[in-house]
Amino acid sequence: MLLFTRPSRTRNGAFGRFPPDPFAMLERFERQLAAPPWPELVMREEPDKVTLTVELPGVPASDLEISVKERTLHLAAKAIAAAPEGYETRRKERVGYTFSRDLTLGDQVDASAISASLKDGVLTLTLPKRPEAQPKKIAIST
Amino acid sequence: MSQKKMPLAVDVYENDSELLVVADVPNVSQDKLDARIENQSLSVTATRADGLVYERTFRVPSEVDAARVTATLKDGVVSVKLPKTRVARQIPVSAT
Numbered sequence: 001m002l003l004f005t006r007p008s009r010t011r012n013g014a015f016g017r018f019p020p021d022p023f024a025m026l027e028r029f030e031r032q033l034a035a036p037p038w039p040e041l042v043m044r045e046e047p048d049k050v051t052l053t054v055e056l057p058g059v060p061a062s063d064l065e066i067s068v069k070e071r072t073l074h075l076a077a078k079a080i081a082a083a084p085e086g087y088e089t090r091r092k093e094r095v096g097y098t099f100s101r102d103l104t105l106g107d108q109v110d111a112s113a114i115s116a117s118l119k120d121g122v123l124t125l126t127l128p129k130r131p132e133a134q135p136k137k138i139a140i141s142t
Numbered sequence: 143m144s145q146k147k148m149p150l151a152v153d154v155y156e157n158d159s160e161l162l163v164v165a166d167v168p169n170v171s172q173d174k175l176d177a178r179i180e181n182q183s184l185s186v187t188a189t190r191a192d193g194l195v196y197e198r199t200f201r202v203p204s205e206v207d208a209a210r211v212t213a214t215l216k217d218g219v220v221s222v223k224l225p226k227t228r229v230a231r232q233i234p235v236s237a238t
Contacts, residue, residue, distance in 0.1 A: 057166035057218035087155035087162060094153045094166055120191075121168035121218015 108133035
């Protein structure tokens, strides 16, 4: 089991530009199976969109910060795995975590069309690419 | 489908009326979460959408009322409440 991903651009927050080549090879970051405090952001690129997923158990939608300012996508969340009010702790294995990423969106991304969903503790962000940035089939006339 | 099993990290809390077991199970939908209690043993099995299975079993003290154990799943976190039997059972004494 890999405990660390390959040096990941997303991990340090400096995403860099998406390759301008619409036929860029699909690169899939291998998911890190280690527990928090590093929720890993996984990026998948497809011809028409980029998908970001990150597991954030214990974070309700109201505690999730997602915003876009100019070409920067900002994500932040925090989960505190503390004893609930009125209980004593008998065993503690879970750890709380903070998650924060600032990603630079490449020119291909249509920032106004970014959508997000949070389900079963997994945040999925869909970043559609602008139509011009998507591969166009060229019809061959015979 | 891969059936890779992963141990589940849990927190256990207690107050006068119950034990509370809390675990992070991201990417698990409600229908894929199985919690059962049998013979003083609590078993939690959760299957993620990608096929990975979280699993943990542990012994439960005898003061837990198995019939009243409940579990809830919210934001990828499962909480199992194990109420303690509160009713002291009066033992009838008969004269011999």
